Amino acid sequence: MAKDASEWATLFSRAATTKEPATRPTSLWPGVTLDDAYAIQFGTIAERTNDDDPIRAIKLGLTQQLEQDQWSIPHPTFGTLTQSMINPPGAPFQVSRGRAPKVEAEIVVVTSRDIDHRVESIEELVSLIASVHAGIEILDSRYHQGDFHPVDAVSDNQSALSGVWAGEGLLLTDLDIVNESATLLINGEEKGSGVASRLLGNPLIAVWGAINEMIRLGRPVPGGLAIFSGNLCQAAVPVVAGDTVTVEFSTLGSLTLYVVA
Numbered sequence: 001m002a003k004d005a006s007e008w009a010t011l012f013s014r015a016a017t018t019k020e021p022a023t024r025p026t027s028l029w030p031g032v033t034l035d036d037a038y039a040i041q042f043g044t045i046a047e048r049t050n051d052d053d054p055i056r057a058i059k060l061g062l063t064q065q066l067e068q069d070q071w072s073i074p075h076p077t078f079g080t081l082t083q084s085m086i087n088p089p090g091a092p093f094q095v096s097r098g099r100a101p102k103v104e105a106e107i108v109v110v111t112s113r114d115i116d117h118r119v120e121s122i123e124e125l126v127s128l129i130a131s132v133h134a135g136i137e138i139l140d141s142r143y144h145q146g147d148f149h150p151v152d153a154v155s156d157n158q159s160a161l162s163g164v165w166a167g168e169g170l171l172l173t174d175l176d177i178v179n180e181s182a183t184l185l186i187n188g189e190e191k192g193s194g195v196a197s198r199l200l201g202n203p204l205i206a207v208w209g210a211i212n213e214m215i216r217l218g219r220p221v222p223g224g225l226a227i228f229s230g231n232l233c234q235a236a237v238p239v240v241a242g243d244t245v246t247v248e249f250s251t252l253g254s255l256t257l258y259v260v261a
Helices: 005-018 034-046 065-071 122-126 150-155 203-216
Strands: 055-061 077-082 102-111 129-139 160-165 181-186 189-195 226-231 244-249 254-260
Touching (some): 005 034, 034 077, 055 203, 077 160, 077 203, 102 160, 102 181, 122 203, 129 226, 129 244, 129 254, 160 226, 160 254, 203 226
Parallel strands (some): 055 226
Antiparallel strands (some): 055 077, 102 129, 102 226, 129 160, 181 189, 181 244, 244 254
């Protein structure tokens, strides 16, 4: 059994490479905390982060009030994506990159400059956002099926595998972000739909909480950081080679991802 966060980080890095299932920290580490889980995640990410592969995005979890209440965690959690994990717009996604990838329709918010302090209000946050984009998150858990626990999710980098967002976005003033809606289609068949208000009533509240959690943990929040603000639809949808994934937003337009072997 791994004895500390660094050893767990090595195990998760190995699982990501071999695609062999990882062990849930909560099953073997008595008293493991959310901060321990972030130490595991950051250790895993540190093994791949360098000048050629910087941190490029984060993806949020616990973006439903019911989830936060259930776990007594009053803010979203997050996973980290480096440049090499991102899928460029228009490029096909190789399903072989993961064990059993799934997709979600998400609004992506991009920061306008480096943030090195706690953000005190939504109004301040608005001044720190450069643009808003249509996005598709690609996730892939390193666990077998089992009961969800936020500590396990954060340790597993919030199941982050990849993600893509539209090259052109809108200013916040150009859309009603709370009422922005999205429909997720696989090969033209609707698989889910939803409205951004399901994300804590306002996706900006989720983004605000995640940025402040990064600041608390001493993580850099660089300008140009893309933030996948949470799943707008009911559940993540599995994809296989040959699938065409499309998300259609009410204002942000549409985004398509082609899945290959």
